[in-house]
Amino acid sequence: MSEEIAIKVRGLTTAYGTHTVHEGLDLDVMKGEVLGVIGPSGTGKSVLLRAIVGLKPPETGTVEVFDQNVTDLSGDDLREVQNLWGIMFQDGALFSNLTVRENVMVPMREHTDLPEPLMKQLADQKLRMSGLDDSAGPKFPSDLSGGMRKRAALARALALDPPILFLDEPTAGLDPITAAGFDTLVRELQSALSLTVFLVTHDVDTLVATCDRIAVLGRKKVIAAGTIEELRRNDDPWIQDYFCGPRGRAAQAGES
Amino acid sequence: MPVTPEYELTTDASRGRLSVSGDWTIHTVGKISDRLASEDASGLDGLEVDCAELGKLDTAGAFVIDRFACRSGAGNVEPVNASDQATALLKQAGELRPERDDEARKREFGVVDLLERTGRATMHFIDETVETLSFLGETIMAMAHIVTRPSKMRWTALVSVMEDSGLDAVPIVAFLSFFVGMVVAFIGATTLSEFGATIFTVELVGIAILREFGVILTAIILAGRTNSAFTAQIGAMRMRQEVDAMTTLGLNPMDVLVVPRAFAMLVMTPVLTLIAVLFGVGGGAFVSWLALDINPTVFMNRLQNYVPIENFWVGMSKAPVFGLVVALIGCRQGLLVGGSVQSLGQSTTKSVVQALFSIIVIDALFAIFYLELGV
Structure with a gap:
């Protein structure tokens, strides 16, 4: 892992009306690492993700991706930086009127000038990469199970081979075995494609299985960031509860 | 700016050698993919890919190279002078080959499709x-x-x-x-x-x-x-x-x-x-x-x-x-x-x-x- 910074968030403040979600938040994501973002419900994990990718314009502060300021971009500049990342939303957010393969082809159509047959083959390739077989391509998202939908969403996020991958609760609502399979998949793809992964999760098992580093959100800031071992030594009561409570210990035991 | 991808194909009896240069990414391979696909290289036993001049490579580029190898019957690509990442990508592309070729698949035609849908709608009614x-x-x-x-x-x-x-x-x-x-x-x-x-x-x-x-x-x-x-x-x-x-x-x-x-x-x-x-x-x-x-x-x-x-x-x-x-x-x-x-x-x-x-x-x-x- 190099020490180059992929995403650099400085002094980020976001608010919905009078309710501030983040205040002066700083966060670094190193190139090639998997960063897990955790925190109690309502601390704005997903809002942070939305702020970084430009879905929620921040009140103040800057977000830099590979040393390029991406806050307040529009038009062609925005399209340009959107090539840098792929996002997998919580329930997949696959377009329901398109087949799974067409879903993966959407970003290719929009951002590249590949010939149609190649685009189809590439889409199938991405689906296979995400662990789906060829029969899933012509199906509609509603015909897939939850786990398969997430894999298809991952394939769409990876369609343009972006260097950065955002995952919003990738294992929420999956059974433990499917979830573990998904964790392994993320880890494998991350090392094969040397991705930088920004992962929002609630799942301790996912954290233990996939993350290099973890950032804990709370009190409108990042209250701690580091490896699991480092966080385990942190005094914050919520972090103590999280990692040293029964579920945290179980996940740790499962790892060793 | 991305560098336009280029290649040079030399065949020596049953072994082929593909020297690739420039950036082979999803944004650049569009034009070259058809050209490479139209090369007649059937009956090869092995295909070496010389990556000495290769710029960036991503899964799309690896796919196009591997597809060529697959069609020419050369088995897996043998990367030469390649970085670890390029080797890994080419290997991954080889492992993820489709079971059968896409273009051979039956295509749905307009009128037949229309009739089929009419029939389905009637049965549904x-x-x-x-x-x-x-x-x-x-x-x-x-x-x-x-x-x-x-x-x-x-x-x-x-x-x-x-x-x-x-x-x-x-x-x-x-x-x-x-x-x-x-x-x-x-x-x-x-x-x-x-x-x-x-x-x-x-x-x-x-x-x-x-x-x-x-x-x-x-x-x-x-x-x-x-x-x-x-x-x-x-x-x-x-x-x-x-x-x-x-x-x-x-x-x-x-x-x-x-x-x-x-x-x-x-x-x-x-x-x-x-x-x-x-x-x-x-x-x-x-x-x-x-x-x-x-x-x-x-x-x-x-x-x-x-x-x-x-x-x-x-x-x-x-x-x-x-x-x-x-x-x-x-x-x-x-x-x-x-x-x-x-x-x-x-x-x-x-x-x-x-x-x-x-x-x-x-x-x-x-x-x-x-x-x-x-x-």
Whole structure:
């Protein structure tokens, strides 16, 4: 892992009306690492993700991706930086009127000038990469199970081979075995494609299985960031509860 | 700026050597992929890929290179002078080859596809009709069952549905029928005045409203208002698995959800129709009074003397049927909702369309029936 910074968030403040979600938040994501973002419900994990990718314009502060300021971009500049990342939303957010393969082809159509047959083959390739077989391509998202939908969403996020991958609760609502399979998949793809992964999760098992580093959100800031071992030594009561409570210990035991 | 990808292919007997240069990424391989695919390199045993000059490579680039190797029958790509990452990507592409070639796959043609869809839609229509009828039978059985044992009736639910879809619909039904009555009278007035027969407006309004418009208008309003509400309510309960919970607790969804709604509509539709008829005739009388100087007393007298009361009974006889149609279709579509939000939306749309369709068709059947009876 190099020490180059992929995403650099400085002094980020976001608010919905009078309710501030983040205040002066700083966060670094190193190139090639998997960063897990955790925190109690309502601390704005997903809002942070939305702020970084430009879905929620921040009140103040800057977000830099590979040393390029991406806050307040529009038009062609925005399209340009959107090539840098792929996002997998919580329930997949696959377009329901398109087949799974067409879903993966959407970003290719929009951002590249590949010939149609190649685009189809590439889409199938991405689906296979995400662990789906060829029969899933012509199906509609509603015909897939939850786990398969997430894999298809991952394939769409990876369609343009972006260097950065955002995952919003990738294992929420999956059974433990499917979830573990998904964790392994993320880890494998991350090392094969040397991705930088920004992962929002609630799942301790996912954290233990996939993350290099973890950032804990709370009190409108990042209250701690580091490896699991480092966080385990942190005094914050919520972090103590999280990692040293029964579920945290179980996940740790499962790892060793 | 990305560097345009290039390649050089040399073959030596059965071994090929592909020297690639430039950036092979998803943004650049578009042009070169066709060129590479058109190279004739069949019958190769092995393909070396020289990556010394290679710039960036991603999965798309690796796929294009591997596809070439795959088509030429060369087995896996053998990378030379490649970085670890390029080697890994080419290896991954080799592992993820499709089971069979894409372009060989059967393609769907326009006309055949159209015929297939027409066939499917027809079969779907027949299935839907049969299933709606079987649901009708099921509901009637459940209703008969409740009638024989009134203690099982959900009275609270019944009254609540009667209020929601009956009482609360009175203003809109009254308002719209009044206006339709006015429109009919206006049309009658302008057309009949050419013959100096404006007084016949009374018969026109009377027969049209009593026989058709009162009940059809009520049914259409109920199809839009109540039918969709039934589907949405029951559909939301299906989505949250409330219906399943009900079944496991020993409650029959037919008894709890469908029967009270069916009874409520059976009772309230005739009441609403009566209101629609009264207001429709009122609207007609209002226009006749303002535009034609037929005063309300004359209007009412003529209505009583020249419009047979059978018209009213014909109209009213259709009301319970339409009420039942609305309740049945609304409940059936609600119970068909699956787990997703889309299916709720689809079911609601379907239920309104089916209800309107059935109402018009049944009304036409009634017209033929009464024509044969000579009423």
